Amino acid sequence: MEVLAQLLINGLSVGAVYALFALGYTLVFSVLGVINFAHGALFTLGAYLTYLLLGGAVGSNGALAGLQLPLALPLWAALPLAGLGTAAASLVVEAVAFRPLRRRGAEPLLYLITSLGAGVILVNLIQLLMGAEAYALPGQLLGALPAVLALGDGLQIRTVQLLLLLVAALVMLLLSLWLNRSRAGKALQAVAEDATTARLLGINSGAMVQLAFALAGFLAGLAGGLVALSVSIAGPYFGISYGLKGLGVLVLGGLGSVPGAVLGGLIVGIAEACVPGNLSGYKDAVAFAFLFVVLLLRPQGLLGRRLVEKV
Amino acid sequence: MKALPPSPELRRRQGWALSRAACLPILLLLNACGGSNGNQPVNLKGGLPVGAVLSLTGNANVYGQDQKIGLELAQAALKPGSPLPLQLRIEDGGSDEAGATSAFNLLIKGGSAALIGPTLSQQAFAADPIAQRRGVAVLAPSNTATGIPELGSFISRVSAQSSVIAPLSIAKALELHPQIKRAAVFYAQDDAYSTAETTIFQKALTEKGLKPITVQRTQLNDQDFLNQITAALQLKPDLVVLSLQAVDGGNLIRQLRELGYKGTIVVGNGMNTPNIYPICQRACDGILIAQAYSPELPSAANRAFVASYKAKQGGAIPPQLTAQAYAAYQVIAEAAARLNQQQPLQGKSLRQVRLLLNKEILSGSYDTPLGRISFSPAGEVQQESFFVAQVRMNTDGRSGRFALLN
Amino acid sequence: MLDVSLLVQMLLGALLALAVYLPLRAGQLSLATPGFYAIGGTVAALLSTRAPALAGDGELYPLSSVLLELLLALLLAGALALVIGGPVLRLQGIYLAIATIALVEILRVLLLNSSWFGGAVGIFAIPQPFDGPEGYLGAYGLLLALVCWGCHWLEQQPLGRAMAAIRDDELAARCMGVDTDRVKLLAFLFSALVAAAAGVLAAHYFNSWNARQASFDASITSLAFVVLGGSRTWLGPVLGGLLLTALPELLRPVGDLRLIVFGLVILLGPVLIPQGLIPRGLINPKRP
Known part of the structure; x- marks a missing residue:
C-alpha cells in the first residue's frame, strides 16, 4: 500500500512536468489547430532566462562569456519575468513562423515545418550565446525548505516537485477560470471553435492568436524555470527532450483541452511510475503504447471533443 | 481544392522551378567528379x-x-x-x-x-x-x-576503456567500506558508453561476491529518476554504482541523496567532468569515481x-x-x-x-x-596511471574537486 | 564541395522524403517512415553479420545476398504495414501522425532492449558489397529512379487519382465510390516498402546500425523535405530531400552559424514558397 502511494506521488510529480509542458502546446493548438514545434525551444529559453535573472553568469564557452546581469532577483520575481521574456519570444515566433501562413490560409502541414525551423534557430542561438554546458540556478532558492518533504508513513516527495505540481494545478485552474469567465477568454474559445463565425461576431481572431501564443510562451518560460530548479539546465537541448513526450500527453488528454493536458500528463507520469523496476528499460514504450491504445479506442483523446479534420 | 487553369504568371514561375529542378542533377554530377585517391604529394604548406x-x-x-x-x-x-x-x-x-x-x-x-x-x-x-x-x-x-x-x-x-578503470573504484569502495553487502546498479540503456561500462561494473561486483540486487535502466535524456530510485531504495542497497553521463548521472545522484540514500556511491568514467557540479551540487560530495584522467596528476x-x-x-x-x-x-x-x-x-x-x-x-x-x-599493436591505449578520486564539494555547493585517493 | 558520399546521403534523403510523400499524397500524415527504415536496416544488419552462408567467399559481400536481404526486408515491412495499417489509418490528421510516432517510439525501445540487436551500440562491422561510395551511389540511384518511375506511373493510374481525390476531400471521394480504406492502405504499404528498401542499403552504407535510426527527429526532418520540395508531385520530395540533405554540408563555411542558417531556410521556405519548390501542375499540367 505504502509502495503504491509512493508510486502515485512519483507519477504525479513527474507528470506535473509533462502537464505544464503540454499546456503550452494545447493553447496554440486550440486556436490554430496546429502543433508548435518551437515550444520545446521556448521552454529552454525560459530556463536560461530564469538563470540569468537570478543573477547567474554566462560560462566561458558562449559568445556572451562572462555576462552577468547587475541584479539578482529572488525566485518569485525571476520566474514570472522569465515567463514574460519567453512570451515575447513566443510572439516573435508567431509573427515570423505562423502569421504569414495564417494570412494566406496555408495548409496546417506548413506550420509544423516553420515552427520546427524557429525551434532550430532558437536552440542554436542559445548554444552560440551561452555555450553547451550545464547550468544550475544560482542561490539557495527554496530558502529554509528541506529538499524533501516527508508525508508520513515513510512517503516522501521532493519539494521542487511538489512546487511544480502546485504550479501546474494553479495554472490549470486560473487558465480554466479565465477561459470560461473572462471576455477575452471566451473570445479565445470562440476563435478556437470557429474562426470565421468569431470574426463575424466582431472578434479580432489575429489578436486572439497572439494572445494564445503569449500565454503559451509565458507558460513555457515558467515551466522551463521551474524544471531547471528541479533538474538543472542540461544544455540547449534541455526542453527539446520533453517535446516528444509532451506531444503524446497532449494527444492523450485531448487536443486543445486544458484539463485534458493536465490529466494526460498525470496519467503518463503514473503509467511510467507503475512500470516495475526490472522492466525500467521499457518505460518509454509503456507511455506510448498506452497512448496508442487510447488513440485507437478514443481518437479525440480522453477529454477532447471530436475535431473537424484540419490536417 | 479546385484546379484553375494556370495563369501566365504561374506558368512562368513553374518554368523557373522546372529549370531549377533540371539543373540540379547536372550540377551534382559535375561536382561529384574529382575525388582524391591520395597519390598527389602531401601538402605541407602551413603544416x-x-x-x-x-x-x-x-x-x-x-x-x-x-x-x-x-x-x-x-x-x-x-x-x-x-x-x-x-x-x-x-x-x-x-x-x-x-x-x-x-x-x-x-x-x-x-x-x-x-x-x-x-x-x-x-x-x-x-x-x-x-x-x-x-x-x-x-x-x-x-x-x-x-x-x-x-x-x-x-x-x-x-x-x-572502462574494463581497466571501473574495477578499481569498486575495489576502493570496498576497501573504504568493507561492510558493503548490497549493490544497486544504474545505467543508461541507450548510451554505448554506459552499456559497455555497466557490464564491467557488474562483472567486477560479482567477482567481489556482490552480485547486484537490482539493475535499473534509464535513458540518456531522462532527468527524473524517482521511479527507478524508489524501486532500488526499497531493496535497501548500501552501494550504488552508476554508469551514466554527466547530466543524467548528476541528476540521479541529487535525487538519490534527496530521497534519503546515505550509502556509498561509485560512478563511472562518464562523470569525470566538473560539469557534474552544477547538477548534483552538494549531493556530489563523497562520490567515488574511476578516472582515466586526474587533474591532480603531478606530472610536468x-x-x-x-x-x-x-x-x-x-x-x-x-x-x-x-x-x-x-x-x-x-x-x-x-x-x-x-x-x-x-x-x-x-x-x-x-x-x-x-x-x-x-x-x-x-x-x-x-x-x-x-x-x-x-x-598496443591493435591500437588500444596503454596507459600507466589510472586513478580513483573522491569528490569534495566546496562550501558554496557549486564547485568542488576530484581528490585523489591512491 | 559535394563528394560522392554526400551524394549518397542526398539520394537517401530523397528516398525517405518519397516515403513520407506517398501517404501524404492520399492525405495521410504518417510519420512511421523511420520505423520501416529501421526495420529494413535491422534485417540487413542481422543477416549480413549473423548469417555466414550469405557472406560469399570474395572480398566483397555478394550483391545477391543484398538482394535477398532486400526481399526479406520488403516482405517483413510490407506484412507489418498491412497489419498495423488497418487500425491506424482509421485515425485522421494529427492523430494519425501521433499514433505513427508512438509506433516508432515503441519499436525503438524494443530494439534497444533486445540484446539480439546489439542494444545501444547496435550492430557494427557490417560487410560491404561495394568497395567505395560510388557503388552505393549506383545502387541508391537505381533504387531512387525505380521509385520515382513508380510514383510517376502511379500518378497516372486510377489509384493515383483516387489518392489525390482523398487528399482533396475524403468524404467526397468516398461518395464517388472510391474505396478509401484500400487506397490509404496501399499508400501506407508503398511508403513502408520504400523506407525499408532505403534502410537495407543504409545499414551497409553506414557500416553499423542501432536503435537510434528510428527516431522522432528523423520523421520530422523527412517531413520538412516534402514540405519544402512540394507535396503535390513526386519531384517535390525528391528535390527537397536532395537539397535539404546537402544544405548543412554546403553551409560548413559559415561555421557556428551553420544550423541557424539551416533553421532559417526551413522557416522561410514554406513562408516564401508555400507550394514548395515544385508546385502542382508542373509535371502533369492537364491533370485536374
Whole structure:
C-alpha cells in the first residue's frame, strides 16, 4: 500500500512536468489547430532566462562569456519575468513562423515545418550565446525548505516537485477560470471553435492568436524555470527532450483541452511510475503504447471533443 | 481544392522551378567528379594537415565543446617552434552517424594525413571504416565502446576503456567500506558508453561476491529518476554504482541523496567532468569515481595543461574529455615530428604519409596530461596511471574537486 | 564541395522524403517512415553479420545476398504495414501522425532492449558489397529512379487519382465510390516498402546500425523535405530531400552559424514558397 502511494506521488510529480509542458502546446493548438514545434525551444529559453535573472553568469564557452546581469532577483520575481521574456519570444515566433501562413490560409502541414525551423534557430542561438554546458540556478532558492518533504508513513516527495505540481494545478485552474469567465477568454474559445463565425461576431481572431501564443510562451518560460530548479539546465537541448513526450500527453488528454493536458500528463507520469523496476528499460514504450491504445479506442483523446479534420 | 487553369504568371514561375529542378542533377554530377585517391604529394604548406571531427551541434554538443577546447589548447602549446606543426581543421560531426560520415569524407578528401574523432562511439562505428578503407589513421579521443580499435589497423584511441578503470573504484569502495553487502546498479540503456561500462561494473561486483540486487535502466535524456530510485531504495542497497553521463548521472545522484540514500556511491568514467557540479551540487560530495584522467596528476605535462586550461577558462578544472583531446593532438604532433626527422615528408605522396604516420603513432610513447601512454599493436591505449578520486564539494555547493585517493 | 558520399546521403534523403510523400499524397500524415527504415536496416544488419552462408567467399559481400536481404526486408515491412495499417489509418490528421510516432517510439525501445540487436551500440562491422561510395551511389540511384518511375506511373493510374481525390476531400471521394480504406492502405504499404528498401542499403552504407535510426527527429526532418520540395508531385520530395540533405554540408563555411542558417531556410521556405519548390501542375499540367 505504502509502495503504491509512493508510486502515485512519483507519477504525479513527474507528470506535473509533462502537464505544464503540454499546456503550452494545447493553447496554440486550440486556436490554430496546429502543433508548435518551437515550444520545446521556448521552454529552454525560459530556463536560461530564469538563470540569468537570478543573477547567474554566462560560462566561458558562449559568445556572451562572462555576462552577468547587475541584479539578482529572488525566485518569485525571476520566474514570472522569465515567463514574460519567453512570451515575447513566443510572439516573435508567431509573427515570423505562423502569421504569414495564417494570412494566406496555408495548409496546417506548413506550420509544423516553420515552427520546427524557429525551434532550430532558437536552440542554436542559445548554444552560440551561452555555450553547451550545464547550468544550475544560482542561490539557495527554496530558502529554509528541506529538499524533501516527508508525508508520513515513510512517503516522501521532493519539494521542487511538489512546487511544480502546485504550479501546474494553479495554472490549470486560473487558465480554466479565465477561459470560461473572462471576455477575452471566451473570445479565445470562440476563435478556437470557429474562426470565421468569431470574426463575424466582431472578434479580432489575429489578436486572439497572439494572445494564445503569449500565454503559451509565458507558460513555457515558467515551466522551463521551474524544471531547471528541479533538474538543472542540461544544455540547449534541455526542453527539446520533453517535446516528444509532451506531444503524446497532449494527444492523450485531448487536443486543445486544458484539463485534458493536465490529466494526460498525470496519467503518463503514473503509467511510467507503475512500470516495475526490472522492466525500467521499457518505460518509454509503456507511455506510448498506452497512448496508442487510447488513440485507437478514443481518437479525440480522453477529454477532447471530436475535431473537424484540419490536417 | 479546385484546379484553375494556370495563369501566365504561374506558368512562368513553374518554368523557373522546372529549370531549377533540371539543373540540379547536372550540377551534382559535375561536382561529384574529382575525388582524391591520395597519390598527389602531401601538402605541407602551413603544416601537416590533420582533421578533427567533433560533436559541436546536436545533443552531444557539450562533449564536442570540451574536446574543442582541448585541441585548441594543444595547438597553442605545441604548434609554435615545432619543425613540422600540424595544420588542424576542426569540422562539426553533429551527433549522429550521417554527420560524422560526411565530415570524415570531407576531411579525407581535403587531404588530412590523420583524423581525430569522432566524439561518439556510435559515430565511430559508422565513420571509422571509411578512414580504414582509405588508409587514414584515426585517433579517437573519447570512444570507449568495446570493439573500436578492432575496426581496423588504422584505428586507435587514447580513451581507455572502462574494463581497466571501473574495477578499481569498486575495489576502493570496498576497501573504504568493507561492510558493503548490497549493490544497486544504474545505467543508461541507450548510451554505448554506459552499456559497455555497466557490464564491467557488474562483472567486477560479482567477482567481489556482490552480485547486484537490482539493475535499473534509464535513458540518456531522462532527468527524473524517482521511479527507478524508489524501486532500488526499497531493496535497501548500501552501494550504488552508476554508469551514466554527466547530466543524467548528476541528476540521479541529487535525487538519490534527496530521497534519503546515505550509502556509498561509485560512478563511472562518464562523470569525470566538473560539469557534474552544477547538477548534483552538494549531493556530489563523497562520490567515488574511476578516472582515466586526474587533474591532480603531478606530472610536468599535466601541470602545464591544467595551467593553460585554467588561464583560458577562468580558473576552472579541466574535464577528462578535454585532456584526452589534448593528448590525441599531442600524440599525432609528436609522431609527425619524429617521422619527419627520420625521413622528411616533403615530396612524399599523401597515401604514403598516411601509412607512415599511422605506424609512427602506434609505435611511440607519449608523455601526455593523461600520464605516459603508448599503444598496443591493435591500437588500444596503454596507459600507466589510472586513478580513483573522491569528490569534495566546496562550501558554496557549486564547485568542488576530484581528490585523489591512491 | 559535394563528394560522392554526400551524394549518397542526398539520394537517401530523397528516398525517405518519397516515403513520407506517398501517404501524404492520399492525405495521410504518417510519420512511421523511420520505423520501416529501421526495420529494413535491422534485417540487413542481422543477416549480413549473423548469417555466414550469405557472406560469399570474395572480398566483397555478394550483391545477391543484398538482394535477398532486400526481399526479406520488403516482405517483413510490407506484412507489418498491412497489419498495423488497418487500425491506424482509421485515425485522421494529427492523430494519425501521433499514433505513427508512438509506433516508432515503441519499436525503438524494443530494439534497444533486445540484446539480439546489439542494444545501444547496435550492430557494427557490417560487410560491404561495394568497395567505395560510388557503388552505393549506383545502387541508391537505381533504387531512387525505380521509385520515382513508380510514383510517376502511379500518378497516372486510377489509384493515383483516387489518392489525390482523398487528399482533396475524403468524404467526397468516398461518395464517388472510391474505396478509401484500400487506397490509404496501399499508400501506407508503398511508403513502408520504400523506407525499408532505403534502410537495407543504409545499414551497409553506414557500416553499423542501432536503435537510434528510428527516431522522432528523423520523421520530422523527412517531413520538412516534402514540405519544402512540394507535396503535390513526386519531384517535390525528391528535390527537397536532395537539397535539404546537402544544405548543412554546403553551409560548413559559415561555421557556428551553420544550423541557424539551416533553421532559417526551413522557416522561410514554406513562408516564401508555400507550394514548395515544385508546385502542382508542373509535371502533369492537364491533370485536374
